[in-house]
Amino acid sequence: MQTALRTALPETELAGRANFAPHARVAREERPVQGSGLPLTIRGLRKSFGDNEVLRGIDLHIPAGQFVAIVGKSGCGKSTLLRLIAGLEKIDSGSISFGDAAVQPEDIRVMFQEPRLLPWARVLSNVEVGLGRDRASKDAHARAEQALTEVGLTDKRDQWPSVLSGGQKQRVALARALVSRPRVLAFDEPLGALDALTRISMQRLLERVWRDQGFTAILVTHDVAEAVALADRVLVIDEGRIAHDVVVNAGRPRERGSAELASLEASILSHLLSAEDRT
Amino acid sequence: MSLIDSVSLPRNFRLPRVDGLVQWIVPLAIVAIWQIACVTGFVPVRVLPAPSDVALAGWKLLLSGELVRNIWVSFWRASIGFLIGGSIGFAFGLANGLSRLSAKLTDTTLQMVRNVPHLALIPLVILWFGIDESAKLFLVALGVFFPIYLNTLHGIRTVDPQLIEMGRIYGMTDSELFRRVIFPGALPSIFVGIRFALGIMWLTLIVAETIAASSGLGYMAMQAREFMLIDVVVLSILIYALLGKLADSASRVLERLTLSWHPAFQKR
Numbered sequence A: 001m002q003t004a005l006r007t008a009l010p011e012t013e014l015a016g017r018a019n020f021a022p023h024a025r026v027a028r029e030e031r032p033v034q035g036s037g038l039p040l041t042i043r044g045l046r047k048s049f050g051d052n053e054v055l056r057g058i059d060l061h062i063p064a065g066q067f068v069a070i071v072g073k074s075g076c077g078k079s080t081l082l083r084l085i086a087g088l089e090k091i092d093s094g095s096i097s098f099g100d101a102a103v104q105p106e107d108i109r110v111m112f113q114e115p116r117l118l119p120w121a122r123v124l125s126n127v128e129v130g131l132g133r134d135r136a137s138k139d140a141h142a143r144a145e146q147a148l149t150e151v152g153l154t155d156k157r158d159q160w161p162s163v164l165s166g167g168q169k170q171r172v173a174l175a176r177a178l179v180s181r182p183r184v185l186a187f188d189e190p191l192g193a194l195d196a197l198t199r200i201s202m203q204r205l206l207e208r209v210w211r212d213q214g215f216t217a218i219l220v221t222h223d224v225a226e227a228v229a230l231a232d233r234v235l236v237i238d239e240g241r242i243a244h245d246v247v248v249n250a251g252r253p254r255e256r257g258s259a260e261l262a263s264l265e266a267s268i269l270s271h272l273l274s275a276e277d278r279t
Numbered sequence B: 001m002s003l004i005d006s007v008s009l010p011r012n013f014r015l016p017r018v019d020g021l022v023q024w025i026v027p028l029a030i031v032a033i034w035q036i037a038c039v040t041g042f043v044p045v046r047v048l049p050a051p052s053d054v055a056l057a058g059w060k061l062l063l064s065g066e067l068v069r070n071i072w073v074s075f076w077r078a079s080i081g082f083l084i085g086g087s088i089g090f091a092f093g094l095a096n097g098l099s100r101l102s103a104k105l106t107d108t109t110l111q112m113v114r115n116v117p118h119l120a121l122i123p124l125v126i127l128w129f130g131i132d133e134s135a136k137l138f139l140v141a142l143g144v145f146f147p148i149y150l151n152t153l154h155g156i157r158t159v160d161p162q163l164i165e166m167g168r169i170y171g172m173t174d175s176e177l178f179r180r181v182i183f184p185g186a187l188p189s190i191f192v193g194i195r196f197a198l199g200i201m202w203l204t205l206i207v208a209e210t211i212a213a214s215s216g217l218g219y220m221a222m223q224a225r226e227f228m229l230i231d232v233v234v235l236s237i238l239i240y241a242l243l244g245k246l247a248d249s250a251s252r253v254l255e256r257l258t259l260s261w262h263p264a265f266q267k268r
Helices: A002-008 A078-085 A123-129 A132-136 A140-150 A166-178 A196-213 A224-230 A259-278 B019-039 B051-064 B066-098 B100-114 B118-129 B133-157 B161-169 B174-211 B217-226 B230-258
Strands: A040-049 A052-062 A067-071 A093-097 A108-111 A184-188 A216-220 A233-238 A241-247
Touching: A040 A078, A052 A078, A052 A241, A067 A078, A067 A224, A078 A184, A078 A216, A108 A166, A123 A140, A123 A166, A132 A140, A140 A166, A166 A196, A196 A216, A196 A224, A216 A224, A224 A233, A224 A259, A233 A259, A241 A259, B019 B051, B051 B066, B051 B230, B066 B100, B066 B133, B066 B174, B066 B217, B066 B230, B100 B133, B118 B133, B118 B174, B133 B174, B161 B174, B174 B217, B174 B230, B217 B230
Parallel strands: A067 A216, A067 A233, A108 A184, A184 A216
Antiparallel strands: A040 A052, A040 A093, A233 A241
């Protein structure tokens, strides 16, 4: 159906935006803000917890604005890598740098598997939390409302989080992460707790905001299908090292279940399974 | 929390308007049965005076001003004692919940003191303060201290660490983190402490006034016993019940106002 829609669009509209997402076309006057992402360079990164060496030398360069997925069996260190990138853990040795630009705390945001909304704050003020040091500014309300619009929850602005569904809570969490216009957005299994349908619509939403805002996206997931559906590049982590670095060349929007993605998914899964067999 | 709070009624179950009256059906029925039992002579008036006699005694005391004065004295002692003990308990709860050092320093001591029944201190307190106001205030404050301390501490310790991490990631300062995450997270538990404390507050006060006082409801009841005025004794007991209910209702209203975000307090 998506292919049909694309061919039906006039050529001029598609020109220059070959990977145009059809649903993003509706009521979106702003051109995508390209190049707002930060590049990320990691050198010789190591991290242990007690005697357990979780990361054993990670070297990685992510160009600005790339969407990278990190997969691996549980306990392989993928979440630790993400927490180190987000500054939630201390680095043992090695370095993480974000290009030459001076990085503000508001530039890097994390979204977790749990929405982590304040139950005692209404939806809008939960989103305002994401503004960081700009919380007190005059346009805080307006910015939070704009972020809510981006995730399609404007009508829930005055609700308590407890009345929202799991998917809606996660969208509020996304709005909170987006409201400060981050340049790097790290996702720690953000869709892990959602049902299959909600998950697919959330994946589309993630892809759309990433394309609109151009941040560098790092997605940790256990779902290989999700990784190949969303990412430009999939990293397979095994025993604290990057075991495989797979480029996903499929155009966007991606057709879920296409032969191209399926074969890529199968090859990544076989990497993961062979890692599993060794242990 | 009473049983009614924890059982959620089906969505369409509603008793509009009469809802507030339903809770009074049982107490009124008890009074009615009691009156009938006394009038018919089933219960001798020397054992239990009829509700009408109790009401009459109440009316007489009301006219003489004695009733209002004693209630006022007891109410004043209860509130001041509660405020003193509650704020000290709250302060220790905060300090020990937020600082490991403070908890290490004081928690063991407080736990030991907690296990002494505070009413066991009455003889000592009388020796210290006589039957002065400060004796009653001291006992009430001591009784109220522990439930508020323990529940504040528990509330702060059990605030979701993921929310605290979230607050830190989003750049909250310590005071913001306290105001926006820790205190609201601890509030439901603090309210549990307040409601426990209100019960202990009345209990302590009545016992203290019965043993060592020259005014107040407990004193009024003790004096009535001396003169075999059983209707006044029963009246005092009923007033305790009413005051206890009043304090509990007040704390519930406060709970409803401040915890409106909580699913348990949302209007369906």
